[in-house]
Amino acid sequence: MKGCVGLVLGSGLGSMLDRMEWGETLDFGDIGLPVSGVAGHQGKMVLGRLDGAPLVAMSGRVHLYEGHDAKTVTAGIRWMAERGVGTVVLTNAAGSLREDQPPGSWMALSDHLNLTGTSPLEGGPNFVDMSAVYDLEISEKLRAIAAGHGWHMGSGVYAGLRGPQYETPAEIRMLRTLGADAVGMSTVLEALEAKRLGLRVVGLSCLTNYAAGMPSATLDHSDVMATGKSAAERMIRVLKEWLESR
Template sequence: MNRLVGMVLGSGLGSLVDRMAVEREVTFVDAGLPASGVPGHDGAFVFGRLGDAPVVVMRGRIHLYEGHDAKAVTAGIRWMSEQGVEQVILTNAAGSLHEENPPGSWMVLTDHLNLTGTSPLEGGPNFVDMSEVYDAGWRARVREIADASGLPLAQGVYAGLRGPQYETPAEVRMLGRLGADAVGMSTVLEAMQAKALGMKVLGLSCLTNFAAGLPGALLDHSDVMKTGKGAAQAMIDVIERSLSG
């Protein structure tokens, strides 16, 4: 890949920027986006290179639970598209629904459940095919690299909820029955917008905690950020290798 690649960094994953050769930054406000008020979401677009690949990193994101609508939440995806981005990596911090995928592990998204009750495509007959939101070829390449690197990488379905409260144990059991493997409060709307714009999408969840009701579940944002930072480095290596060549 040698075209400009976009990335959206979830809670605690901002350390990827430290590995970049940074060229310039554009704040959310300067780009016409709302500022994010969530710890771990700095609110800037960072242009530069990760290894040999030109990238623009959306350091932080905007959430529905901050009071924004679906159009505002996905404004960063549209802005990156205007800069020439045709492929985007969406990362997030998520709760694991499976004991075999403990905190600190990673999951590559095969599909998602949009349980936010909204869509960035509403307002017209935008009947976009969502049969394959997350690119299978890119996903396979990342899994191959992770396996060669000794990094366990699960794959599964991400359930996106509105938040900001964490889920109840009953809700987590419901999500499991619906086919979810991880749950969080972002990504799905961005993925839908990116797909509608013709982008190639890769989704990665850092499983920072067990979901409510599972043994050892810790539902605290500071713990989410701490675990995300600790797990980030191995995945950054995989991402960098996946962009080379």
């Protein structure tokens, strides 16, 4: 596994596993990782290949809103790092705050706002430089590959909140003022832990809905999963081409 890519799959994105050649499958509970009770998070590590490229796929994650702390939420990142994963791609389902990035589109994370009120780095003097959390070189490669397939992948700032409730229209206006382009309930803590461990970090948001207060906004978890599943196929093609070029 040394030097291979780790892929964390968000809500509705587990269908990406259907395109992998599976080697070993490990249930979270059997390897000491916490198990999520949220629909769309299967709770397993898949060690395999995507068109010949080695890949570790983490299907599902646990969240703060389930009652876990920041250390527990990021246990899967440490598990992958301990086994030699050098680059981690964090995917999530997110609400779009921009009308030019509609549901069904993808956004590469350029930065984030940690509004969860916690950090996996608590408990010690972990003064990690967060000037460049996300690897923009890889993100730009992915965006270029997407453009080559004829579709636009945006770029922007992801606001990570605790949840589980969806945001109010007033909160969305606040997030826009703070500079957010998308909002969700995961990813930022994983990114912090991965950065601390020296991994290259890529963040990809599947924009599954417009945020509260925007035209045509629908906030329902089943819709989130359905939109994520339909958008996953395009991202699979981009990831495959990027993995082949590494």
